[in-house]
Amino acid sequence: MCSAKINRLILLYLLLPTITYSVTTAHSEQISAIFPSDDQQHVTALMDFITPNQSLVALSIWDLKDNRSVFQQNANALMNPASIQKLLTALVSAKQLGQSFKYQTNLYSQQPLTLVNGVLDDNVFVEFSGDPTLKQANLINLIKSLAKAGVKHINGDIHLIGHHQEQLQAPGWVWDDLGICYAAPLSSFIIDKNCVFARLSANGVNNIATLKVMGKRPIYVESEAVYAQPHKRDVPCDLQLSRKDSNHFTLKGCYSGAKSLPLAIAVSEPQGYAINVVKGIFKKLNISFNGQIIVESQPRNSSELAIIARHLSAPLTDLIDEMLLKSDNLMAEALLRTSAEKYVNHPLNFNQTTKAFVAMLQELGVDLTIANIADGSGLSRYNLLSAEHVMSVLKVIASDPSYQFLINSFPVAGKSGTLKYKRYFNKPPLKHKVMAKTGSMLGVANLAGQFVASNGKTYLFVLIENGLSPQIKRKQKAPFSAVLLQGLMDIPLVRQPQIITQPLSE
Numbered sequence: 001m002c003s004a005k006i007n008r009l010i011l012l013y014l015l016l017p018t019i020t021y022s023v024t025t026a027h028s029e030q031i032s033a034i035f036p037s038d039d040q041q042h043v044t045a046l047m048d049f050i051t052p053n054q055s056l057v058a059l060s061i062w063d064l065k066d067n068r069s070v071f072q073q074n075a076n077a078l079m080n081p082a083s084i085q086k087l088l089t090a091l092v093s094a095k096q097l098g099q100s101f102k103y104q105t106n107l108y109s110q111q112p113l114t115l116v117n118g119v120l121d122d123n124v125f126v127e128f129s130g131d132p133t134l135k136q137a138n139l140i141n142l143i144k145s146l147a148k149a150g151v152k153h154i155n156g157d158i159h160l161i162g163h164h165q166e167q168l169q170a171p172g173w174v175w176d177d178l179g180i181c182y183a184a185p186l187s188s189f190i191i192d193k194n195c196v197f198a199r200l201s202a203n204g205v206n207n208i209a210t211l212k213v214m215g216k217r218p219i220y221v222e223s224e225a226v227y228a229q230p231h232k233r234d235v236p237c238d239l240q241l242s243r244k245d246s247n248h249f250t251l252k253g254c255y256s257g258a259k260s261l262p263l264a265i266a267v268s269e270p271q272g273y274a275i276n277v278v279k280g281i282f283k284k285l286n287i288s289f290n291g292q293i294i295v296e297s298q299p300r301n302s303s304e305l306a307i308i309a310r311h312l313s314a315p316l317t318d319l320i321d322e323m324l325l326k327s328d329n330l331m332a333e334a335l336l337r338t339s340a341e342k343y344v345n346h347p348l349n350f351n352q353t354t355k356a357f358v359a360m361l362q363e364l365g366v367d368l369t370i371a372n373i374a375d376g377s378g379l380s381r382y383n384l385l386s387a388e389h390v391m392s393v394l395k396v397i398a399s400d401p402s403y404q405f406l407i408n409s410f411p412v413a414g415k416s417g418t419l420k421y422k423r424y425f426n427k428p429p430l431k432h433k434v435m436a437k438t439g440s441m442l443g444v445a446n447l448a449g450q451f452v453a454s455n456g457k458t459y460l461f462v463l464i465e466n467g468l469s470p471q472i473k474r475k476q477k478a479p480f481s482a483v484l485l486q487g488l489m490d491i492p493l494v495r496q497p498q499i500i501t502q503p504l505s506e
Contacts (some may be wrong), residue, residue, distance in 0.1 A: 001043075006055050008107045009365060015241070020453055023093060026198070030055075036103075036326025037494045038467070038492045038493075038494055039063070039070050039071075039491050039492055039493075039494050040070060040071055042490070042491050042492055043070060043488065043491065044243050045072060045365065046484070046487040046488070047059065047071075047077070047484075048416055050168060050480070050483055050484060051073075052465075052468075052472075052480055053467040054467070054468070055465050055466060055467040055469075055472070055480075056072035056077070056079065056228050056465070056467050057072060057073065057074065057076065057077055057388040057463070057464070057465050057480070058070050058077050058222060058386065058462070058463070058464040058465075059072070059073045059074070059075065059387060059457055059461070059462070059463050059464075060387040060389055060390075060391045060461065060462045061071075061460070061461045061488070062073040062098070062391060062394070062395065062459060062460040062461070063069065063457065063459055064398055064450070064457070064458045064459060064496075065457050065458065067373065070389075070459065070491075071100040072299030072388075073382070074139075075386060075387045075391070076123075076386050076387075076388055077387075078370070078371065078372070078384040078385065078386055079385065079386065079387075079464045079466045080383060080384065080436065080441075080443075080444050080464075080466050081378050081382065081383055081384075081385040081439055081446060081464065082383075082439030082440055082441045082444045082446050083327045083329075083377065083378040083379075083437065083438060083439040083440065083441075083446075084323060084378065084390055084438070084439035084446045084447070084448040084462070084490065085332075085375075085376065085377065085383055085385065085438050085439070086249050086323055086332045086376070086377060086378060086393070086437060087324075087335045087390060087393050087397075087437050087448060088357070088361060088366075088376070088393050089323070089332045089335055089339075089376040090320050090323065090335075090368075090397075090406050090409065091337070091361070091364065091376070091393055091396060091397060091403060091406065092339050092340075092360045092361060092364075093316060093320060093335040093337065093338075093339050093362060094316070094318075094320070094402070094403050094405075094406060095360060095363075095403075096342050097315065097316050097335075097338065097339055097342065099315065099316050099317050099405065100315055100316065102312045102313050102314070102315055102316075103129045103130070103131035103132075103133070103134070103137065103312070103313035103338075104127075104129055104131075104310055104312060104313075105127065105128060105129055105131055105139070105142060105310070105311040106125075106126075106127040106133055106307060106310050106311075107124070107125070107126055107127075107145060107146075107157075107307070107308040107309045107310070108125040108126075108305035108306060108307055108308060109122045109123065109124055109125070109305065109306050109308055110122050110129065110304075110305060110306065111306055111369050112414075113149050113308065114304045114305070115149070115150055115151060115208075115282060118150055118151060118152035118153060119151075119152070119153045119154075119155055119268040120153070120154045120155065120156070121155045121464045122144070122154070122155070122156050122229055123153055123154075123156040123157050123158075123159060123160075123291070123399075124146070124156065124157075124158050124159070124161070124289075124308075125159045125160075125161055125305060126139075126142070126158065126160050126161065126278060127161040127162070127186045128160065128161065128162040128189050128190070128274065129162075129188065129333050129338075130162070130163075130186075130187065130188045130189075130190060130337060130338060131190060131311075131313050131315045131334070131336075132190050132193065132319070132328070132330050132331045132333075132334035133314065133319065133322075133331075133387075134190055134191055134192075134311070134313070135191070135279055136192055136198055136215075136281075137215075138311045138312075138360070139191065139277065139278065139281055139286075140249065140281050140284070140400070141309075142310075142311050143278075143281050143282065143285060143287070143311050144285060145308050146285070146287055146308065147285045147286070149308075149432065151287055151289045151422055152286065152287060152288070153287070153289065153290075154287065154288070154289035154290075154291070155289075155290060155291075156289065156290075156291050157197075157291030157292050157293070158278065158282070158289060158291065158292070158293045158294070159288070159293075159294050159295075159296055160189070160271075160274060160275065160278060160293060160294070160295045160296070160385075161236075162187070162188025162189050162271075162274075162295070162296075162297070163187075163188045163295050163347040165186070165187055165188065165347075165349065166298035166349075167349050167350050168185030168186060168187060168246075168270065169183065169185055169186070170333070170350045170374050170375035170377075170379065170380045171350065171351075171374050171375075171376075171380060171382055171442060171505070172262065172374045172375070172380030172381045172382030172383070173375075173379055173380055173381075175382065176267055177210055179263065180241075180264065180265075180266060181193065181194075181195035181264040181266045181378050182329050182379075183266060183329065183379060184266040184267070184329075184330045185267070186330065186333040186350075187269050187270035187271065189270040189273070189286065190270065190330070190334065191270075191273065191274060191277055192217075194266055194267045194270050194273070194330065194425055195213070195264055195265070195266055195267070195389070195407045196213060196214075196215075196217045196265050196267060197213075197214045197221050197232065197262065197263065197264055198212060198214060198262075198263040198264075198265060198267075199212050199213055199214065199260050199261065199263065200223065200225060200255065200261040200263060201259060201260040201261075202227040202258070204227070205226075205227055205228065205229050206226050206227070206283070207222055207226060207227070207228060208223060208224065208225070208303070209225050209226060209227055209255070210223065210484055211223035211225070211251060211263075211481070214226060214345035217277075218247070218276035218277060218280060218283060219247040219248070219249065219265070219267060219273070219365070220247070220248045220249070220252060221248075221249045221250070221265065222248070222249070222250045222251070223250075223251050224250060224251065224252045224257060225239055225251045225253055225254060226254050226255075226259070226452070227253060227254065227255055227256075228254040228255065228256045229256070231455050233332050237253070237254045237255065237283050238253070238254070238255075239251060239253040239255055240252050240253045241265065243268045244246075244268075245269070245424070246269065247267050247268055247269050247271055247272060247273055247276075249265060249268075251263075252456070260462065266306060271295055275293050275295065278293060278311045279293060280444045282329040284410050290318070313393065315361055316335075316357065317405065319331060319335060319410075320335070320406065320409045321408075321409045323335065323409075323418055324406075324410060324411065324417065324437055325409065325411055325417030325429035325440065325467055326417065326418070327417075327418055327437075328379075329377035329379050330377075330490075332375075332376045332377035332378075333375060333376050333377050334351060335376065336357060337353050337376075338374030339356075339360065340352070340356035340357060340360070341353075341355040342357070343356050343470055344356055350374070350375065354373045354374060354375065354376075357376065358371075358374055360374055361393075364387065364396050365396065366392045366393055366396065367373070368385075368389060369394070371372075371384055371386070371389055372384040375383075379441075380438060385464075386452050386464075387462040387463075387464050390448050390462045390464075391448075391460060391462045394448065394449070394450070394460045394462065395460065398450070398460060402478035407435060407450070409435065410435040410437060410449050410450075411435070411438065411449075412432060412434070412435050413425040413430045413431050413432060413433060413434040413435070414426040414427065414430070414432060414438075415431075415432060415433035417436065418437075418438040419436065419438065420500045421480065422479075422482075423479060424468075424478050424479065424482035424486070427484060429454070429486060429489045430451075430482065430485055430486060430489070433451055433452050433489065434449065434450075434451045434485055435449045435451075436448055436450065436451075436461075437449055437454065439464075441471065442470065443466060443467055444465070444466055444468065445465045445468050445473070445479065445481065446462075446463060446464045446465060447461075447462075447463045447464040447466075447482065447485075448461065448463065449461065451485055451488060453488060453489055453490070453491045453493060454490055455492065455493045456493075457491075457493070459488070459491070461485075461488070463484065465481070465483055499506065
């Protein structure tokens with residue numbers, strides 16, 4: 001900047017607030033950079049005092065009322081977003097699918113039902129849509145429509161319709177997580193979130209423990225695990241789940257507790273799991289068939305089939321609630337895949353889905369050219385976003401009436417979702433004053449949303465903290481995000497100078 005322009009800015013500042021002045025947006029930004037406002041000074045002093053030395057922190061704060069940036073620190077640095085990436089997925093889903101969208105799971109026959117002595121001489125089709133909320137009970141009720149119509153035997157095949165997907169997990173999902181339900185595989189075939197519950201029970205110290213799968217689900221888990229003596233906690237003792245073909249698993253290692261241990265196991269082959277679940281339902285309902293269960297990767301033209309029954313999911317608003325409040329990874333991946341496939345109008349894999357993801361956000365004014373996007377949930381270690389990328393999403397949500405409903409799905413401090421019981425967020429001054437999506441994994445502690453300060457104004461904020469070791473996290477008296485937001489509660493009001501159009505010389 002030339003010296004004459006700097007002198008002019010200094011003169012303007014020295015004359016404030018005794019005069020009104022004419023200033024362009026560019027000059028306003030220059031004044032702000034040279035002479036920080038009270039709120040900017042407040043945040044700067046706060047960050048100078050509390051920013052941790054052991055981790056990397058990025059922060060962006062936006063004054064929603066005055067439509068201005070209050071503070072930025074490392075705001076353009078690319079970092080691991082973890083689950084705050086679900087905010088991007090929520091926005092894209094709202095754009096592509098609409099608030100009233102519902103997943104459909106359909107039961108068809110080739111011709112209208114015509115029975116002879118309880119025999120249906122036809123093929124039956126169960127069309128899956130990748131509904132992340134579909135339960136086995138929903139499938140039972142769907143297929144029960146055949147029994148209610150009097151069908152006792154099907155002289156034909158059972159066709160399961162859904163996209164064939166060889167890639168069930170996104171690039172960058174940690175191998176150790178893949179057998180656990182929060183990393184359940186994405187597929188057209190989702191039943192009970194592709195998650196099975198089991199319980200491990202002791203048979204005495206150092207004896208093979210008993211493992212029981214709950215609900216008679218069609219998977220097989222072999223136990224080679226033992227219960228160790230609880231007092232020997234200095235000896236490494238943990239459990240390892242190995243995955244085999246056809247949804248077979250082996251649990252090895254040891255557990256140093258004394259009580260039975262609940263387990264949540266992600267199925268490894270959703271398509272095979274769906275085949276066995278459907279086969280079991282027909283058997284349970286005493287409907288026999290002399291054909292086979294056939295999987296078709298291409299959806300049928302529904303106009304060529306006769307609808308028997310249909311199951312609908314809850315509307316998109318409820319699905320987004322579940323995704324953001326519970327930080328549901330499978331919900332996020334399913335919603336993103338469905339949105340992307342609607343965008344391009346054909347089936348996609350993970351890589352194609354994320355390319356469509358970037359394109360859809362570009363249309364909303366969110367430029368992810370330099371970012372790296374690997375999934376929709378934030379579970380992948382390959383994701384790289386900046387605080388400003390996430391802030392761009394928050395601005396769209398907060399400013400566009402079409403998407404403002406998404407704010408109601410944010411966890412509320414001390415009230416709902418992942419902030420309901422979070423330390424220091426469940427009591428004043430943060431309780432009910434912060435609405436934000438959390439993002440946590442090993443080394444990552446992020447938060448993005450909005451808060452209402454004691455000055456009565458609402459601010460958008462994105463806090464990304466990477467490189468936080470478990471040892472340091474355990475020693476913290478309070479989470480850094482809580483300390484920061486408590487300080488931000490006292491952010492001062494800023495008096496805005498009056499802007500006029502006449503020349504300064506007058």
